[in-house]
Amino acid sequence: MTQESAPAPLTGAKFAIGTFAVALATFMNVLDSSIANVAIPTLSGNLGVSVDEGTWVITLFAAANAVSIPLTGWLTQRVGQVKLFVWAILLFVASSAACGLAPNLLVLLAARVVQGAVAGPLVPLSQALLLASFPKEKSSSALSLWAMTATVGPIAGPALGGWITDSYSWSWIFYINVPVGLFAAGAIWAVYRDRETPARKLPIDKVGLLSLIVWVAALQIMLDKGKDLDWFASPVIVILTVVAVIGFVFFLIWELTEAKPVVDLRLFAGRNFLGGTVAISVAYAIFFANLVVLPQWIQGFLGYRAVDAGLVTAPLGIFSVMLAPVMGKVMPRSDMRVLATLAFLGFAGVFFMRSQYTTGVDAYTLVLPTLLQGIPTALFFTPLTAIVLSGLPPEKIPSAAGLSNFARIFTGAVGTSLVSTGWNDRTILHHARLVEQSSVNNPNFVAAMADLQTTLHLSADKATALFASTLDAQASMLGLNDIFWLSAVIFVAIVPLIWLTKPGKGMGAGAAGAGGH
Known part of the structure; x- marks a missing residue:
């Protein structure tokens, strides 16, 4: 399909229904990437396996998803955009139902592999379909809508997953995809079937x-x-x-x-694709990794329930949603590089605020940076996605979106692993340093222990146990503060990556099909 033969933008009811259905399918997909996280302990207990074995539910989904995303370009040319999108949704629905009905871990893992594999094309194809639905001069609004749904999903996942698991059964975190997916598939087919891209037999x-x-x-x-x-x-x-x-x-x-x-690596020869993809991938790795470790710390050391820990991270979506339509209006008159720079500096400020946390942190101090983080989040996805896709003809967008999303999601997995390991290592280091001070040769330590016993009427053993628990919490807090501080520094350090790209004619309009590549 050439740019000249591209179908006209959607209008009226078709536009409203089509864009809503595409956004809903995207939301369902990204929600599922995080909704299972908080259900793992319950799910493992019900299936009679260890929590370590239960985490394969997340691992295999992520692995299958990572493999299938970069295949989107080839599959689109082989099947057609609309058919591939609808089939991917229907298979996602079927595998979700199989996950919920799974009688044992083996069946559940097999269903999760299928679910992860068919989820791969949904995100890049949703970008391509939304861009084709909007007039070219409003492509920034299409990208803003996509960014809003892609951002809110992982944020809502832990809170929704915790609530469903506590109130009903872990199976329902998968069953909820069935009605949502069937509606989205039916609506998308009704609206988009006459806008199919040509398919041709390609060798694999x-x-x-x-x-x-x-x-x-x-x-x-x-x-x-x-x-x-x-x-x-x-x-x-x-x-x-x-x-x-x-x-x-x-x-x-x-x-x-x-x-x-099978994967068009030559796309990286384009300066905007290379610079934009590296910038969005590194930034997303830090963003997502911190989104994973923060609830773990809140549950593990502050004693919050899973659903409450999810609610602490939920305000991140407030400004993201509110600012999405604003971004659609601001982007056509702005240099994407300026907006992305402001986002990175905003993230740096938020993580610096978090690096000041103490073990006595209250709910307001936890929620405020999360709420403020919604502002750079709104400025983050859309401009960088516009940079990545700028200058590409329509037939290249599925391949480019697929490869860029693969890099982003895969780097997110790498970042999560590195941050979790770094937090663990820094916690061990701080623990060792604190223990060095906890010696009978240190008069301050001896006085503190005596004060504990006197004030709380504790035996020596109980006072020692309380002190050890306090020391563990303090070491973990100091380790996490180091992670937050380093995250702030990295966000500042990667700003130059954005400026390796060139604005080019049309990038200010957020046009995915205009110059700059």
């Missing part, structure tokens, strides 16, 4: 596909299981790392020399 790059599956799956599993298996002290982690490195190098060489590669 089998070697490239196989090498992609091998290195991505190996690296994803290595990252997810590294902490549990003590990283490179485990032969399993060493083997997975070797397989991932060799597989990646082979994949890189093969895809760059193959005439019809």
